[in-house]
Each structure stands twice: as C-alpha cells, then as structure tokens.
Amino acid sequence: MRALLGMILGAALTLGGAYLYDSTNAMRAATDGVAAERPLVNWDVVSAKWEIVTARAREEWSKLAS
Numbered sequence: 001m002r003a004l005l006g007m008i009l010g011a012a013l014t015l016g017g018a019y020l021y022d023s024t025n026a027m028r029a030a031t032d033g034v035a036a037e038r039p040l041v042n043w044d045v046v047s048a049k050w051e052i053v054t055a056r057a058r059e060e061w062s063k064l065a066s
Contacts, residue, residue, distance in 0.1 A: 018041045019041070019043075022039040022041060022043070025039065
C-alpha cells in the first residue's frame with residue numbers, strides 16, 4: 001500500500017513540478033515580450049491522451065459493473 005501511495009505521490013509531484021516550470025516560463029515570456037523557450041510538456045497532447053485514458057477506464061468500469 002505504501003509503495004502504491006509513493007508512486008502516486010511521485011507522479012503527482014513530477015507533473016506538478018513540470019506544470020509549475022512551464023507556467024512560470026509562460027508568465028516570464030508574457031511580461032518580457034521575448035519569445036520563451038519551448039515548454040517542458042505539451043499540455044494539449046497530455047490533455048487529449050488523458051481524455052482517451054479516462055474514457056477507456058469508464059468503459060471498462062461499466063463493463064465490470066454490469
């Protein structure tokens with residue numbers, strides 16, 4: 001149980017750190033007016049993939065629940 005909690009916490013911290021890094025670079029680029037470096041994570045792709053994963057999980061859950 002502790003290992004599972006550790007993996008979930010580690011993934012959340014990794015994603016949170018990447019989001020924080022990208023958001024601070026985006027704010028810096030907006031205030032400086034200079035083009036910033038590419039973001040660390042392509043959040044549009046992450047969002048699309050997350051939608052696919054959650055849709056599949058819902059589908060599998062409905063199969064198991066019925």
